[in-house]
Amino acid sequence: MSRLRRIFTLDSLIVPLVAILLGLIVGAVVMLLGGYNPFEAYSALIKRVVGNPYDFGETIRQITPLIFTGLAVAFAFRSGMFNIGADGQVLIGMTSATAVSLSMSGVSSSIVVPVSVIAGGVAGGLWAAIAGYLKAKRGINEVITTIMLNWTALYLSNYVIRHFFLLKGQNRSEDIGASAALTFLSGIFNNARVHWGIVIALLAALFFYVYLWKTKQGYEMRAVGFNQNAAEYAGMNVGRNVVKAMFISGVFAGLAGAFEVLGVFHYQSVFAASPGYGFDGIAVALLGMNHPFGVVLAAILYGVLTYGSAGMSFAAGVPPELIKIIIGSIIFFIAAQGIVRFVLKPFYLKRKKEKVL
Amino acid sequence: MSTAAPVVELKQITKRFPGIVANDSISLTLRKGEIHALLGENGAGKSTLMNILFGLYQPDEGSIEIDGKPVTIDNPNKAIKLGIGMVHQHFKLVQPFTVTENIILGMEPTKGLNIDYKSASAEVAKLSEQYGLHVNPNSKIQDISVGMQQRVEIMKTLFRGADILIFDEPTAVLTPQEIVELMAIMRRLVAEGKSIILITHKLKEIMEISDRVTIIRRGKVIDTVDTDNTNPNELAEKMVGRGVTFKIEKDAPVIGQPVLQLNQVKMNDKQGVSVLNGLDLEVKAGEIVGIAGVDGNGQSELIEAITGLRKIDSGSIKLSGKEIANLPARKIIESGLSHIPEDRHKHGLVLDFSISENMVLETYYKSPFSKNGFLDRRVVDKNAEKLVQDFDVRTPSIETKARSLSGGNQQKAIIAREIDKNPDLLIAAQPTRGLDVGAIEFVHKQLIGQRDQGKAVLLISFELDEIMNVSDRIAVIYEGRIVGEVLPQNTNDQELGLMMAGFMEKGGQSDE
Numbered sequence: 113m114s115r116l117r118r119i120f121t122l123d124s125l126i127v128p129l130v131a132i133l134l135g136l137i138v139g140a141v142v143m144l145l146g147g148y149n150p151f152e153a154y155s156a157l158i159k160r161v162v163g164n165p166y167d168f169g170e171t172i173r174q175i176t177p178l179i180f181t182g183l184a185v186a187f188a189f190r191s192g193m194f195n196i197g198a199d200g201q202v203l204i205g206m207t208s209a210t211a212v213s214l215s216m217s218g219v220s221s222s223i224v225v226p227v228s229v230i231a232g233g234v235a236g237g238l239w240a241a242i243a244g245y246l247k248a249k250r251g252i253n254e255v256i257t258t259i260m261l262n263w264t265a266l267y268l269s270n271y272v273i274r275h276f277f278l279l280k281g282q283n284r285s286e287d288i289g290a291s292a293a294l295t296f297l298s299g300i301f302n303n304a305r306v307h308w309g310i311v312i313a314l315l316a317a318l319f320f321y322v323y324l325w326k327t328k329q330g331y332e333m334r335a336v337g338f339n340q341n342a343a344e345y346a347g348m349n350v351g352r353n354v355v356k357a358m359f360i361s362g363v364f365a366g367l368a369g370a371f372e373v374l375g376v377f378h379y380q381s382v383f384a385a386s387p388g389y390g391f392d393g394i395a396v397a398l399l400g401m402n403h404p405f406g407v408v409l410a411a412i413l414y415g416v417l418t419y420g421s422a423g424m425s426f427a428a429g430v431p432p433e434l435i436k437i438i439i440g441s442i443i444f445f446i447a448a449q450g451i452v453r454f455v456l457k458p459f460y461l462k463r464k465k466e467k468v469l
Numbered sequence: 470m471s472t473a474a475p476v477v478e479l480k481q482i483t484k485r486f487p488g489i490v491a492n493d494s495i496s497l498t499l500r501k502g503e504i505h506a507l508l509g510e511n512g513a514g515k516s517t518l519m520n521i522l523f524g525l526y527q528p529d530e531g532s533i534e535i536d537g538k539p540v541t542i543d544n545p546n547k548a549i550k551l552g553i554g555m556v557h558q559h560f561k562l563v564q565p566f567t568v569t570e571n572i573i574l575g576m577e578p579t580k581g582l583n584i585d586y587k588s589a590s591a592e593v594a595k596l597s598e599q600y601g602l603h604v605n606p607n608s609k610i611q612d613i614s615v616g617m618q619q620r621v622e623i624m625k626t627l628f629r630g631a632d633i634l635i636f637d638e639p640t641a642v643l644t645p646q647e648i649v650e651l652m653a654i655m656r657r658l659v660a661e662g663k664s665i666i667l668i669t670h671k672l673k674e675i676m677e678i679s680d681r682v683t684i685i686r687r688g689k690v691i692d693t694v695d696t697d698n699t700n701p702n703e704l705a706e707k708m709v710g711r712g713v714t715f716k717i718e719k720d721a722p723v724i725g726q727p728v729l730q731l732n733q734v735k736m737n738d739k740q741g742v743s744v745l746n747g748l749d750l751e752v753k754a755g756e757i758v759g760i761a762g763v764d765g766n767g768q769s770e771l772i773e774a775i776t777g778l779r780k781i782d783s784g785s786i787k788l789s790g791k792e793i794a795n796l797p798a799r800k801i802i803e804s805g806l807s808h809i810p811e812d813r814h815k816h817g818l819v820l821d822f823s824i825s826e827n828m829v830l831e832t833y834y835k836s837p838f839s840k841n842g843f844l845d846r847r848v849v850d851k852n853a854e855k856l857v858q859d860f861d862v863r864t865p866s867i868e869t870k871a872r873s874l875s876g877g878n879q880q881k882a883i884i885a886r887e888i889d890k891n892p893d894l895l896i897a898a899q900p901t902r903g904l905d906v907g908a909i910e911f912v913h914k915q916l917i918g919q920r921d922q923g924k925a926v927l928l929i930s931f932e933l934d935e936i937m938n939v940s941d942r943i944a945v946i947y948e949g950r951i952v953g954e955v956l957p958q959n960t961n962d963q964e965l966g967l968m969m970a971g972f973m974e975k976g977g978q979s980d981e
Contacts, residue, residue, distance in 0.1 A: 114496045193544075196929065326843055326844060327842050327843050327844065328834050328838075328839040328842055328843070328844050329824070329842065331833050331836075331844055332833070334819075334822075335819050335822065338819045338820070338821045339815070339820065339821075340820045340821065341816050341820075342815070342816055342817065342818060342819050344778060344798065345776070345778065345798070345800075345808070345810055345816040345817070345821070346799070346802075346830040346831045347798040347799030347800075347802045347803075347831055348799070349797070349799075377597055406538065
């Protein structure tokens, strides 16, 4: 019990919660300024998400890739790197999964899906490992290489789809027969596109936690993340850890891509611009304070707000772009923790006084 | 001077942190125009007290009076307004900016929309002249020496109108010559009507410059004494709480087989400049070899070569007869090397890891700490409990982050970890830098303890006293080469100084 209380009085939980509250208030103020009713808007948002089984299922669908990319960014960050390239890794994961599953047409779905998912994850990991290798061997900043690799991934993916898997007359690949749909859940959720990805995503978060905090490889990775010099002095191979951390980070992102094509779209578009999963992942990782369980919660929040925003515009006439303002201000308040602490100051002081009495 | 009015009065200040009372009802009076030394071990609560005076912390109990008026100082800006200035141990300067730009940062004088550099620069020059600081207002910080940078910090406080200056361990980063100059500056400041609080644990400096001394131990004031009526032994005893021997007791060494052998080791830096230039060195079991030398003559490179952190270009390095040159660092550690690094924050500890995690930094992958790829938390914690106990590391708990320990306790933690590995060779680089006399005594005893157990110890230090007192043999390094080997009982500071400056060579296998 005392342990439970300690967790809840923990700064690391209070700060994000207050930040979310402040973000919602900022959103409400903006709505009031624009002549909308914030209560109506927020209740429309909630109603949209939990109002019927289909939308609830679709919200889960929205959340799934956010967990993956959030984990990808957070994992790299814990190992001392900033992976801006989750977006490119998602694309490579998608393309590999598409390529593998289309090449295996006719084979049973129960074989095609796992093989394609693994292919997507590994390809995403290898793509990210390129940046890791360049950092380890040549000392090139991963922020630069991962951004460059995003564009490389975009054009490479489009090239592969156009030249090998194009559906005639369309700007997308042929249809993928195999499906990673969670059929029994799809039933409950009125044919919402719920897929195995959510299960794997939650397992990935668990893996993240166990690997980093319970295993010796994770210990090493965190040591490298906190202080490369001390890690090197202690005899750890910093370069190998950098490559490995980027690989694992990329696997998470690659899985997001694989499940998007196998579970949701069942084809891959030729993208005119980057789809943006990876950049959402940066926001999710920030919101989740780079902790795997925080990332899951943050992805839920982010997914609910994003999916619910459509309801907000439909029922309350509030433009869906407003949700970006809310998400933006939540992230702002999390990053600017000083402001949150300033808001909380009177509460803290009060509590201290009680203690003295 | 003793009749002068108090400018600062701290009354019954108490400050608690989780698990520790940093200041326990501390009272202190600073008189106008005096230099008041604040003496205490690492972690005794000196810095906490000064951070309270400077508005960085709030006291839980107690009050502060400035010029006889009670005040609340809840942020540094308020402290500055009240005429308090702090010269931090770690400078807070913008390297690519000029002296003037750094000094006016945050309160730039303006002329229309532009910053008025001309009058600012003139003002800085005037201050420099008045206090004899000899700082060029237009030099860039990155181009001036550490001593000069410190003067810029002093000038920053003067520019903001400080009458009360707090110096936090000001001599820790200075060369002996710079220390003499700093003392002169402090005297000048006092002569001009400023009052100074000097935080330090160096007794020599206190005796030389302070008017009064307040001694703090474990958060409590032990005594305030006039410097004229005390002596270093009394101060040390009050600070540590027991008698301290400055002379190190040790028996004659029992010297055994060679453990570390370096033969004609050569290393070039990135620019191709030779940093180790055919270095020969031997350390035998049961002896402490001290490397004396001026900073930058290859000491760091020598350590990096032995520990495998940097590749050598030619020559041989043998540990217990086995060639270890250019092996991976872990292989060398496993061959029986322990290393207390020069920079404990950068190389010795992962500051954001707990004490417990830091204690297995080099052994985490081995049984019993790891099993089947998983860390065994219980064994790791038990190990930390034991080491913390055995080496008297003062920490609220083993889960505490290394960052929040005092410097002396961080060093104790590193020494505990390194000695516990039971090495054949222990390298100790600047092992007592920034430590107080109590902690220094502890470190020296540990080094001698290792030597008495038949280990080889290589001590690298810029402190000649330390080299003279602790070593069984002294090797002098100059420009990447050992230019002389002497026994401490057969030499003196002058001779060592000449060798360190490259004017003399003696003994060893010098071939010139």
